[in-house]
Amino acid sequence: MSKAENSSKMKVEVWSDIMCPFCYIGKRHYESALAKFNNASHIDIVWKSYQLDPTIPEDVEKRMTTPEYLSTRKGMPLQQVEAMQQQVTLMAAKAGLEYHLDDAVVYNSFKAHRVIQLAKTKGWGDKAEELFFHAHFTLNKDLGDTDTLVEVGKEVGLSAEEVHEALTNENYAYEVKQDIQEAQQIGVRGVPFFVFNRKYAISGAQPVEAFVETLEKSYAEWQKDNPTGGLEITDGNVCTPDGDCQ
Template structure:
């Protein structure tokens, strides 16, 4: 069964939602039959990368908040993150456009490292205070998770996977997704936001039961004959 997750690297609730979803998946006994695919979404596609400004100051300026109020809001989200074992450092988070990070994620997905890349990007942005729009940073993150440095450089120096990112965003619009995180389970159920673990658990179980009915395991009538088994028993 497939679960697609639309998210943006700079979305604090996407990282929190990832942890809650993972907790639900751990509790799901058939998790080995679940395929997870991460999809791209940009909350602010026009954002200009500016390493000289942290996200707290940026929010205050863009939303017309006082710096104190922006810190209070981020403190509240930081507490939510801590409840699921995450450390958020908003005062060091770099204002950065996420488009290249999404292209990086698509490269990782091609190598079966999509989920690993998302984790690395979230951690880089919210915890480590790294610029996720910087090529050297993305090369560093990529090599840390097992990608080839030269392939990352070639990808980032071209428009490779740009169309894939845009396709994900258009698909989200067609599905009516207006915010992230957004989880699409078995192409039938949509979960919006960093919901509580039981919401994920119940939806996954319901969707999986329906998926099993729609995709029953083959039942064979076996005609026995001479054969060999993996333990060396032939006869």
Template structure:
């Protein structure tokens, strides 16, 4: 069964949602039959990369908040992240456009490393304070998960996978997805947001049961007659 996850690297709830979904999936007895595909979504496609300011200052400037209020909001999310074992450091988070990071993710997905790429990007942005719009940063992240240096550079120095990113975003619009994370299971059920683990568990189980029923081979009623078997015996 396929689970598609629309996400943006700079979305704090996407990383939290990833952990909660993973916890639910880990407890699912048929987890080895679940295929996960990450899809691109941009919360702020017009964002200009600026390594000189952190995300708290950016939010204060853009939304007209005080810096203190922006920090309070981020502190609240940091506490939520800690509850699922994540360490957020918004004071170090670099304001960066995520389009290049999404192209990087598509390269990783081509090699079956999509989930590892998302994990590396989230950690780089929220924990390590790295610029996810920087080619050298993405090269280092890519080699860390097993991608080839030359291929990473070739992709990032061109517009390769740009259309794939745009296609994911267009598909999200067609499905009516307005925010992320957004999980689509078996192309039937959508889960919006970083829901509690039981919500993911229930939806995974329901989706899988239907998927299993849809893909099970029909039982045949056999009318016996003269036939030959693979061992050469005919009767």
């Protein structure tokens, strides 16, 4: 079990791709719900890798912008795509996020997912997701570029050597592929996809209230099966078996 996972807490698993605009919005909606949830300290979030388009070439001379990519892939006029993106940008703003979709570049996200998998082993999965989302949607970084991954990885807390380890050690590639395979097995058709205690799921950037309701319902059931899971200890003066009293 990685340090990011804690068996004494209820797990919320999230399948996500860092190039998915609704994934970042969904993250904010979930966080807003968690802030309203009385037992937030007993929830452990586990981020799972997912690729919306694994066919994107990893190495190209010039990256397409998001509008160019969507126009080509969907066969839609560029003007129509830009209008759609304006609506997404407004939705993001309501969640407190700053999007610059017209200048965002498109890359194969597999390498970025490898780095996030390594960050998860250190308990930094949520921090990594946040910084990678911000780098893509707000700063328009090319996270398909190794030097950029090192740069953002350092912000997460990883060393340059650790980022290169993530990109060369096939164990991290395996973890990415396992997450994607698991998504297929449980019926994930799009992201974000939130799974609560392996019993309830929320697909998409649903309203905050939907997350609150699902958190309350799933946690109440989890707590019945884990009666000691909610134990909180207030420290005071104690004596230990080794004779130390303080």
